[in-house]
Amino acid sequence: MQTIAVIGAGAWGTALATTVRRAGRDTVLWAREPEVARQIAEEHENTAFLPGIALDPAIRATDDLEAAAREGEALLLAVPAQHLRETAARLGETLEAPRPLVICAKGIEVGSGRLMSEVVTETLPGWPVAVLSGPTFAAEVARGLPTAAALATKDANLGERLVAALGSRSFRPYLGDDPIGAQIGGAVKNVVAIACGIVAGRRLGENARAALITRGLAEIARLGAAKGARAETLRGLSGLGDLTLTCTGPASRNYSLGIALGEGRSKDEILGERRSVAEGVYSAEAVVALAHKLGVDMPISQAVDDVLNRDADIDAAIEGLLARPFRAEQA
Numbered sequence: 159m160q161t162i163a164v165i166g167a168g169a170w171g172t173a174l175a176t177t178v179r180r181a182g183r184d185t186v187l188w189a190r191e192p193e194v195a196r197q198i199a200e201e202h203e204n205t206a207f208l209p210g211i212a213l214d215p216a217i218r219a220t221d222d223l224e225a226a227a228r229e230g231e232a233l234l235l236a237v238p239a240q241h242l243r244e245t246a247a248r249l250g251e252t253l254e255a256p257r258p259l260v261i262c263a264k265g266i267e268v269g270s271g272r273l274m275s276e277v278v279t280e281t282l283p284g285w286p287v288a289v290l291s292g293p294t295f296a297a298e299v300a301r302g303l304p305t306a307a308a309l310a311t312k313d314a315n316l317g318e319r320l321v322a323a324l325g326s327r328s329f330r331p332y333l334g335d336d337p338i339g340a341q342i343g344g345a346v347k348n349v350v351a352i353a354c355g356i357v358a359g360r361r362l363g364e365n366a367r368a369a370l371i372t373r374g375l376a377e378i379a380r381l382g383a384a385k386g387a388r389a390e391t392l393r394g395l396s397g398l399g400d401l402t403l404t405c406t407g408p409a410s411r412n413y414s415l416g417i418a419l420g421e422g423r424s425k426d427e428i429l430g431e432r433r434s435v436a437e438g439v440y441s442a443e444a445v446v447a448l449a450h451k452l453g454v455d456m457p458i459s460q461a462v463d464d465v466l467n468r469d470a471d472i473d474a475a476i477e478g479l480l481a482r483p484f485r486a487e488q489a
């Protein structure tokens with residue numbers, strides 16, 4: 159693969175374009191906003207979504223989705239999760255033959271409870287699919303700081319070609335064959351990160367955060383098992399790895415949103431000040447709905463959804479978690 163199209167020029171899509179260039183490939187980046195495409199193409203910057211980083215001038219950018227998609231031998235889909243279905247549908251109308259698609263969004267679709275691979279397969283049946291996930295803050299990736307990620311696909315040959323097209327000294331994709339597991343970790347960790355942020359904002363201490371990370375991983379493992387994921391995937395980069403990063407890294411949009419909630423600010427006020435996406439805000443509802451459907455107990459995710467979407471009082475939600483009956487750790 160010599161030319162990779164990146165669909166979505168937020169922080170992650172822009173960082174991925176730099177990754178493709180570091181791997182010695184060509185890239186064309188689709189931005190939904192014409193001013194973002196123009197700035198990347200002419201000034202080699204994306205001040206709206208990835209400020210302060212000088213981009214490789216060889217990254218081409220356009221606001222023409224069809225033109226970008228046609229050039230890519232593979233397409234990295236880096237639009238937010240709740241917009242993936244409409245974007246995939248547009249690609250289906252544009253491209254006459256299937257291309258390999260790499261899902262780079264982390265989330266579960268609100269309403270349907272579908273994983274991103276399920277959304278893509280429903281919209282574009284038969285198109286080859288891979289999932290890229292893991293502990294990957296966009297700004298660090300764009301700066302070329304050392305990063306490891308999970309690349310999961312059932313198509314081993316496609317996986318090898320994608321590793322070659324993305325991998326470099328600073329970006330190390332680890333190949334796997336469990337795309338379901340790779341997506342569960344990436345979606346639920348954002349919800350757990352909001353919980354960890356709330357605890358930090360309420361000054362409840364480091365013990366509480368470590369407990370949430372660990373019990374959050376238990377929720378990820380239970381949901382993963384119900385969806386057919388392998389346990390080792392959830393202990394890997396896309397599970398434990400990303401959970402650790404997002405629940406502790408101040409650069410996380412989900413964690414910082416939780417901190418602001420914990421300090422007493424309202425969701426609407428926080429989101430009103432941001433242009434960037436905090437996927438956990440949307441995935442909380444979808445995760446809880448999916449868990450109910452599958453009969454999986456996810457009390458931390460439920461508490462986050464209650465606070466975000468059901469006007470629950472934060473202190474009452476915390477009290478609710480602390481008042482749960484004692485139980486065996488591995489149950």
Ligand SMILES: NC(=O)c1ccc[n+]([C@@H]2O[C@H](COP(=O)([O-])OP(=O)(O)OC[C@H]3O[C@@H](n4cnc5c(N)ncnc54)[C@H](O)[C@@H]3O)[C@@H](O)[C@H]2O)c1
Nearest residue numbers: 167168169170171190207237239241263264295296434435
């Ligand atoms: N930023 C990171 O560090 C990072 C790392 C790994 C994965 N991700 C995931 O990548 C996905 C994109 O996140 P991001 O950080 O690049 O976004 P961002 O917050 O930087 O930017 C928001 C993006 O949403 C796009 N958008 C808004 N409305 C849209 C619509 N109707 N259709 C299509 N696109 C629309 C904007 O054009 C912009 O590209 C998310 O699922 C996120 O979880 C992000």
Ligand SMILES: O=P(O)(O)OC[C@H](O)CO
Nearest residue numbers: 292293294295410411412
């Ligand atoms: O800033 P966040 O919380 O969306 O996290 C970004 C990445 O998913 C971290 O791997």
